[in-house]
Amino acid sequence: MTDLILPDDQVHRGHDTRIVLVVLDGLGGLPHADAGGRTELEAARTPNLDALADRSSLGMIDPVGPGITPGSGPGHLSLFGYDPTKYIIGRGVLSALGVGIDLHAGDLAARLNLATFDEKGLVADRRAGRPSDTQGRRVVDKLNSSLRQPEGFEVSLTHEKEHRVVLLVRGEGLGAELTDTDPLEEGVPDLDCRATAPGSERSAEIVRDFLAQAREILADEPALNGFLARGFATYERIPTLQERFGLSAVALAKYPMYRGVAKLVGMEVPAIPLNVEQTVALYQKNGPARAFSFLHFKDTDTKGHDGDFDGKVDAIEEIDALLPRILDTEPDVLMVTGDHSTPAVYKEHSWHAVPVLLASRWARPTGGGFGESACRRGDLGRFRGTDLMALALAHAGRLVKFGA
Amino acid sequence: MTDLILPDDQVHRGHDTRIVLVVLDGLGGLPHADAGGRTELEAARTPNLDALADRSSLGMIDPVGPGITPGSGPGHLSLFGYDPTKYIIGRGVLSALGVGIDLHAGDLAARLNLATFDEKGLVADRRAGRPSDTQGRRVVDKLNSSLRQPEGFEVSLTHEKEHRVVLLVRGEGLGAELTDTDPLEEGVPDLDCRATAPGSERSAEIVRDFLAQAREILADEPALNGFLARGFATYERIPTLQERFGLSAVALAKYPMYRGVAKLVGMEVPAIPLNVEQTVALYQKNGPARAFSFLHFKDTDTKGHDGDFDGKVDAIEEIDALLPRILDTEPDVLMVTGDHSTPAVYKEHSWHAVPVLLASRWARPTGGGFGESACRRGDLGRFRGTDLMALALAHAGRLVKFGA
Numbered sequence: 001m002t003d004l005i006l007p008d009d010q011v012h013r014g015h016d017t018r019i020v021l022v023v024l025d026g027l028g029g030l031p032h033a034d035a036g037g038r039t040e041l042e043a044a045r046t047p048n049l050d051a052l053a054d055r056s057s058l059g060m061i062d063p064v065g066p067g068i069t070p071g072s073g074p075g076h077l078s079l080f081g082y083d084p085t086k087y088i089i090g091r092g093v094l095s096a097l098g099v100g101i102d103l104h105a106g107d108l109a110a111r112l113n114l115a116t117f118d119e120k121g122l123v124a125d126r127r128a129g130r131p132s133d134t135q136g137r138r139v140v141d142k143l144n145s146s147l148r149q150p151e152g153f154e155v156s157l158t159h160e161k162e163h164r165v166v167l168l169v170r171g172e173g174l175g176a177e178l179t180d181t182d183p184l185e186e187g188v189p190d191l192d193c194r195a196t197a198p199g200s201e202r203s204a205e206i207v208r209d210f211l212a213q214a215r216e217i218l219a220d221e222p223a224l225n226g227f228l229a230r231g232f233a234t235y236e237r238i239p240t241l242q243e244r245f246g247l248s249a250v251a252l253a254k255y256p257m258y259r260g261v262a263k264l265v266g267m268e269v270p271a272i273p274l275n276v277e278q279t280v281a282l283y284q285k286n287g288p289a290r291a292f293s294f295l296h297f298k299d300t301d302t303k304g305h306d307g308d309f310d311g312k313v314d315a316i317e318e319i320d321a322l323l324p325r326i327l328d329t330e331p332d333v334l335m336v337t338g339d340h341s342t343p344a345v346y347k348e349h350s351w352h353a354v355p356v357l358l359a360s361r362w363a364r365p366t367g368g369g370f371g372e373s374a375c376r377r378g379d380l381g382r383f384r385g386t387d388l389m390a391l392a393l394a395h396a397g398r399l400v401k402f403g404a
Numbered sequence: 405m406t407d408l409i410l411p412d413d414q415v416h417r418g419h420d421t422r423i424v425l426v427v428l429d430g431l432g433g434l435p436h437a438d439a440g441g442r443t444e445l446e447a448a449r450t451p452n453l454d455a456l457a458d459r460s461s462l463g464m465i466d467p468v469g470p471g472i473t474p475g476s477g478p479g480h481l482s483l484f485g486y487d488p489t490k491y492i493i494g495r496g497v498l499s500a501l502g503v504g505i506d507l508h509a510g511d512l513a514a515r516l517n518l519a520t521f522d523e524k525g526l527v528a529d530r531r532a533g534r535p536s537d538t539q540g541r542r543v544v545d546k547l548n549s550s551l552r553q554p555e556g557f558e559v560s561l562t563h564e565k566e567h568r569v570v571l572l573v574r575g576e577g578l579g580a581e582l583t584d585t586d587p588l589e590e591g592v593p594d595l596d597c598r599a600t601a602p603g604s605e606r607s608a609e610i611v612r613d614f615l616a617q618a619r620e621i622l623a624d625e626p627a628l629n630g631f632l633a634r635g636f637a638t639y640e641r642i643p644t645l646q647e648r649f650g651l652s653a654v655a656l657a658k659y660p661m662y663r664g665v666a667k668l669v670g671m672e673v674p675a676i677p678l679n680v681e682q683t684v685a686l687y688q689k690n691g692p693a694r695a696f697s698f699l700h701f702k703d704t705d706t707k708g709h710d711g712d713f714d715g716k717v718d719a720i721e722e723i724d725a726l727l728p729r730i731l732d733t734e735p736d737v738l739m740v741t742g743d744h745s746t747p748a749v750y751k752e753h754s755w756h757a758v759p760v761l762l763a764s765r766w767a768r769p770t771g772g773g774f775g776e777s778a779c780r781r782g783d784l785g786r787f788r789g790t791d792l793m794a795l796a797l798a799h800a801g802r803l804v805k806f807g808a
Contacts, residue, residue, distance in 0.1 A: 351803070376770070
């Protein structure tokens with residue numbers, strides 16, 4: 001799969017149309033016998049989305065490709081018009097985004113597990129007995145205040161949840177070609193962090209020094225006395241929506257990972273909504289001044305993971321009720337879709353295609369309301385996620401003709 | 405078109421789910437006035453396939469790409485998840501597979517026509533009067549027992565049918581960058597076999613020597629007194645289904661070419677079915693112990709070539725009657741499709757998209773039975789053949805998430 005076919009000189013830079021992308025995380029579903037064979041979206045009472053769909057172009061999206069189950073990072077990059085097989089976000093970077101770290105180009109990040117080492121230095125518990133958040137935060141604070149910083153570099157920890165911690169190293173010339181130290185079993189020593197390519201040697205030294213210091217500083221801790229590290233990744237700046245498509249953009253998302261992925265592509269994050277209603281309110285305040293607004297709603301995915309069909313239906317209906325406030329801002333293009341499917345009967349992200357509606361004055365409506373059945377009969381057909389941005393730009397009048 | 409997006413580390417290796425691919429060769433059809441505008445598949449009475457389709461995801465496959473009429477090799481490679489524009493099987497290799505030769509990496513193969521040369525050495529008949537199989541086999545045996553083998557190489561012939569013969573050269577350092585010797589007209593001399601790239605010079609010498617020997621040995625034959633050679637190709641090993649997707653695989657196919665293409669991707673061929681019923685019986689015996697089973701049924705294609713609409717309908721109905729025996733083995737994923745269309749009204753392979761059903765507990769059924777009309781309204785939409793394997797692996801729970 002290649003990036004979308006958009007030569008830079010095809011994009012109007014001075015246009016004043018506005019595009020809104022509403023992502024219901026994990027929107028796509030599977031039929032449920034108790035709902036008469038309907039999916040979550042089909043079972044939900046969504047008068048506003050249905051009316052919007054009936055004047056929209058409909059279709060089904062493969063966020064990454066047929067059969068491929070997207071993680072949240074690739075799913076969103078795709079909707080933003082970035083080929084997720086080309087723009088790879090490493091696990092360490094995604095974890096850093098997830099805890100809200102404001103990454104700089106060249107930063108090295110990794111996922112750490114707090115672990116218990118026995119008196120012989122062997123790994124006794126890879127998750128340190130799953131400590132409480134309070135316990136986890138306590139030792140992270142202890143380390144951040146005690147670590148000796150390597151010359152020219154800044155090493156810091158951010159607590160995520162329970163035993164999970166994010167390591168950030170900032171400085172010049174860091175590589176991420178490093179081996180994990182997690183042996184993936186207990187009763188053995190942790191592994192050495194080694195550079196597997198030139199350019200990562202200094203990173204390896206810094207990580208080894210950090211891990212040794214941590215063992216020293218935490219020596220008096222009974223359980224939380226060391227770390228296992230994996231998923232090393234450096235953050236590389238990627239071209240922004242402004243640079244690629246001339247779009248000033250804003251992201252409204254409650255959860256840090258989604259704000260983080262949005263920041264990767266240059267979106268502004270003016271404020272953090274605490275709930276669904278605030279997401280819309282902050283959009284009303286900040287969206288109309290920008291060319292592109294991204295609104296992220298998480299509950300559909302969460303309920304899908306829980307296997308809670310009715311809960312996912314409720315989450316969809318909650319957004320439906322708020323839709324008129326988005327429509328009131330009169331965007332030129334309004335898209336509603338998901339970053340992947342999380343069918344309640346499957347309880348996980350899945351590979352199934354995701355319904356999408358694209359409302360604009362240039363839509364080709366096919367009717368039937370908003371749901372998988374209507375969308376697979378829609379004008380847009382089935383297409384890769386990266387093509388959505390090209391469609392949005394086109395409907396917004398932001399693309400010029402290709403060729404003479 | 406690229407190969408399907410399946411980084412190696414996305415495939416679970418230890419999984420115990422089972423995938424079955426049933427290929428009705430040339431399945432796709434065209435509407436026929438005498439059948440009320442229905443296709444062969446739509447006209448066939450297929451209660452078992454229809455019931456299966458109604459709980460399956462349906463779609464339409466372009467085996468190679470829109471407008472492209474696939475040969476049997478590319479059509480099957482595509483269904484196996486191998487981009488047929490990347491994995492090219494040369495004509496000589498396909499012919500060798502077709503006569504059941506067990507190819508080794510580096511083997512050079514070509515298609516030969518038995519031809520008649522006149523006393524001036526000009527080509528009098530490019531097909532030697534289309535000899536009987538008995539006559540063809542007779543001269544092939546004569547040559548195999550009389551040829552002087554070049555030092556370090558093994559040259560052998562296998563009779564295919566009538567005037568068609570396969571040449572195999574085995575040894576180190578053979579190239580296939582050779583010109584054909586068939587002048588494509590009569591009353592002229594045959595062409596010289598020349599190397600067109602470095603590395604094929606030795607091959608050219610061996611072929612020229614073989615052709616000269618054949619003329620000598622067959623000098624006393626009135627009609628079958630020489631060969632025209634074309635389609636030189638070397639056999640290169642390609643990664644197996646086991647290596648790429650962790651799949652142990654078995655092929656049940658009556659005809660050698662399909663067993664040959666299956667062997668190319670590492671499938672085992674435990675036994676050779678002599679008819680449709682035996683194909684299913686051998687699957688019942690050998691399939692359940694493997695992760696992937698490929699069942700090939702030829703009659704649909706043969707009847708299509710014959711322009712025999714009703715015969716193709718019968719061939720489809722024969723498979724339908726055997727379907728319950730496949731379902732009884734409870735595969736996790738069962739796919740039924742074709743490697744291309746062979747519409748009876750067209751009498752040839754065609755470029756038309758091919759209906760496919762994919763049954764699994766995670767399907768998104770859309771109903772309407774099994775036929776072109778139902779499949780083009782299906783959840784899978786229209787997609788390239790290479791994506792089928794990704795979908796199968798996903799439905800079998802054999803893929804991990806793409807990115808975090």
